[in-house]
Amino acid sequence: MQNQVRLSPIDRIKRAIVAQYPILYLRTWEEDRAEKMVQTIAKSFSQTVPIYIWTVSEGLRDAKSTVPATTDPAKALDFIIKEGEPGFYILKDFPTFLKDNPTLIRRLRDAYYALKEKARFLILLSTSFHLPEELTKEVHLIDIPLPGEDEIAPLLDFMANRYFRTPIADEKLRNNTIIGLKGLTINEIQHVLNALFFGQPQFHPAMIEQVLVEKEQITKKEGLLEFVFPRFRVEDIGGYGVLKDWLAKRAKIFNKDAEKSGVSVPKGLLMMGISGCGKSLAVKVVSTLWNLPLFRLDMSKVFSGAFGAPEEAFSRAISTVEAVSPAVLWIDEIESGMIGVKEGASGPASRIFATFLTWMQEKESLVFVAATANRIDLLPAEFIRKGRFDQVFFLDLPDEEERKSIFGVHLARKGADLNRFDLVILAKATPDWNGAEIEQAVLSAAVEAFNENQPLSQNHLTRIVTRTIPLSRTMTEQIKYIKSWAHTRALNASRFQ
Ligand SMILES: Nc1ncnc2c1ncn2[C@@H]1O[C@H](COP(=O)(O)OP(=O)(O)OP(=O)(O)O)[C@@H](O)[C@H]1O
Numbered sequence: 394m395q396n397q398v399r400l401s402p403i404d405r406i407k408r409a410i411v412a413q414y415p416i417l418y419l420r421t422w423e424e425d426r427a428e429k430m431v432q433t434i435a436k437s438f439s440q441t442v443p444i445y446i447w448t449v450s451e452g453l454r455d456a457k458s459t460v461p462a463t464t465d466p467a468k469a470l471d472f473i474i475k476e477g478e479p480g481f482y483i484l485k486d487f488p489t490f491l492k493d494n495p496t497l498i499r500r501l502r503d504a505y506y507a508l509k510e511k512a513r514f515l516i517l518l519s520t521s522f523h524l525p526e527e528l529t530k531e532v533h534l535i536d537i538p539l540p541g542e543d544e545i546a547p548l549l550d551f552m553a554n555r556y557f558r559t560p561i562a563d564e565k566l567r568n569n570t571i572i573g574l575k576g577l578t579i580n581e582i583q584h585v586l587n588a589l590f591f592g593q594p595q596f597h598p599a600m601i602e603q604v605l606v607e608k609e610q611i612t613k614k615e616g617l618l619e620f621v622f623p624r625f626r627v628e629d630i631g632g633y634g635v636l637k638d639w640l641a642k643r644a645k646i647f648n649k650d651a652e653k654s655g656v657s658v659p660k661g662l663l664m665m666g667i668s669g670c671g672k673s674l675a676v677k678v679v680s681t682l683w684n685l686p687l688f689r690l691d692m693s694k695v696f697s698g699a700f701g702a703p704e705e706a707f708s709r710a711i712s713t714v715e716a717v718s719p720a721v722l723w724i725d726e727i728e729s730g731m732i733g734v735k736e737g738a739s740g741p742a743s744r745i746f747a748t749f750l751t752w753m754q755e756k757e758s759l760v761f762v763a764a765t766a767n768r769i770d771l772l773p774a775e776f777i778r779k780g781r782f783d784q785v786f787f788l789d790l791p792d793e794e795e796r797k798s799i800f801g802v803h804l805a806r807k808g809a810d811l812n813r814f815d816l817v818i819l820a821k822a823t824p825d826w827n828g829a830e831i832e833q834a835v836l837s838a839a840v841e842a843f844n845e846n847q848p849l850s851q852n853h854l855t856r857i858v859t860r861t862i863p864l865s866r867t868m869t870e871q872i873k874y875i876k877s878w879a880h881t882r883a884l885n886a887s888r889f890q
């Protein structure tokens with residue numbers, strides 16, 4: 394994964410061609426972009442080298458004409474082997490036809506030997522990776538990650554020129570827009586910029602935020618990796634001073650300059666703790682505090698099969714965040730995917746787990762992993778061994794002081810005047826409450842106040858608080874167990890013990 398990411402995709406294709414691999418498999422969501430890359434490479438060899446495109450609907454065609462009777466993938470291969478001229482043959486969706494088709498698999502293997510060193514290159518395009526075992530030696534796989542800054546910048550300039558007749562003059566704004574667009578395909582970037590620039594007289598700084606909103610919508614639809622809009626700041630978390638301090642100390646380390654100065658870049662953070670104590674919230678804050686985009690990986694989607702084989706989906710997600718790095722990768726409830734692993738099962742979960750650990754250990758890209766777990770005790774022991782995560786934090790139920798500030802955060806968010814509340818009394822009345830319950834109490838009190846047509850007051854809150862039974866009271870045993878487990882294995886996010 395590493396080496397592939399450092400070279401640009403076009404250089405990787407070029408290198409494979411120079412190395413005389415006759416069959417390349419480009420995995421990409423962006424057919425047009427892959428096609429353009431092949432054209433650029435072809436032209437760099439010679440202006441006249443032919444490029445053929447094959448689709449199941451039209452068969453094989455070059456710039457001038459269609460080759461008759463080649464819609465059948467096997468026939469198309471036969472033609473290329475027997476009559477094809479030196480050049481590039483882009484075969485769209487071809488890998489899908491290999492499934493359960495031993496004849497076609499055999500033909501493709503034949504093609505490898507027939508085309509080797511004949512300057513005829515087959516370029517298979519597909520959005521996912523499905524290559525039968527038999528072909529892994531003959532076919533050279535190249536993953537084309539999402540466009541990097543070097544490709545986004547000229548596109549942004551082009552679009553700004555088209556709409557405003559000038560590129561974005563302010564270098565910082567231009568850069569922030571480019572960074573904001575990372576994580577999208579070229580087509581998506583074009584759609585987003587068309588929508589934002591249309592009818593506008595000039596570029597406006599607020600457009601950067603709109604870019605992020607659009608990106609959040611787009612990635613939500615697509616699924617596996619979701620961009621999370623930076624909505625929460627460090628002031629939105631009450632308590633957890635040790636964790637905040639840890640994060641603040643590393644806020645400046647996470648960039649390329651610090652890397653050059655020799656300070657080691659943090660790899661990741663694992664947060665475990667009782668439900669509703671703000672683990673997910675803390676991850677969101679990492680990204681705003683460090684000013685890095687946050688991408689959430691949904692492990693249940695990885696295992697769902699909807700994105701291809703789980704191992705493949707996982708590797709792909711990792712390559713994608715590497716392509717948009719520096720970034721924070723959020724793996725929420727990491728134990729849910731890894732449960733079977735502890736029992737020594739050998740299924741996809743174990744393989745993903747192994748891939749993940751190796752990647753964590755060896756990764757050089759600026760991807761910071763923020764993982765959360767409710768039941769860290771279910772994870773295999775290697776997981777928390779030093780060297781993978783920089784720190785494992787335990788987010789405990791908030792103490793009285795912390796509850797005071799959590800009430801403060803949520804009351805302020807509701808626009809309440811804090812001077813009219815006695816936070817000490819509220820904190821004393823809510824022992825063993827978690828942050829989510831405190832938030833919920835404030836929200837319910839606000840509803841009551843609204844119905845009574847009154848401003849939110851201490852009275853409303855007290856009424857709700859006395860009626861509520863916190864989760865911890867029904868789960869005492871489990872919470873005791875989690876606490877004692879964490880005591881020796883994780884750093885308390887609130888206080889040094
Ligand atoms: N320390 C806190 N300060 C402020 N708000 C908090 C805090 N802890 C929790 N909350 C509130 O509770 C909500 C739920 O917290 P969050 O989802 O982060 O908990 P979690 O630990 O991830 O829970 P789960 O294990 O159920 O996923 C947050 O969105 C936030 O509004």
Ligand SMILES: [Mg+2]
Binds near residue numbers: 672673674725765
């Ligand atoms: Mg959570």
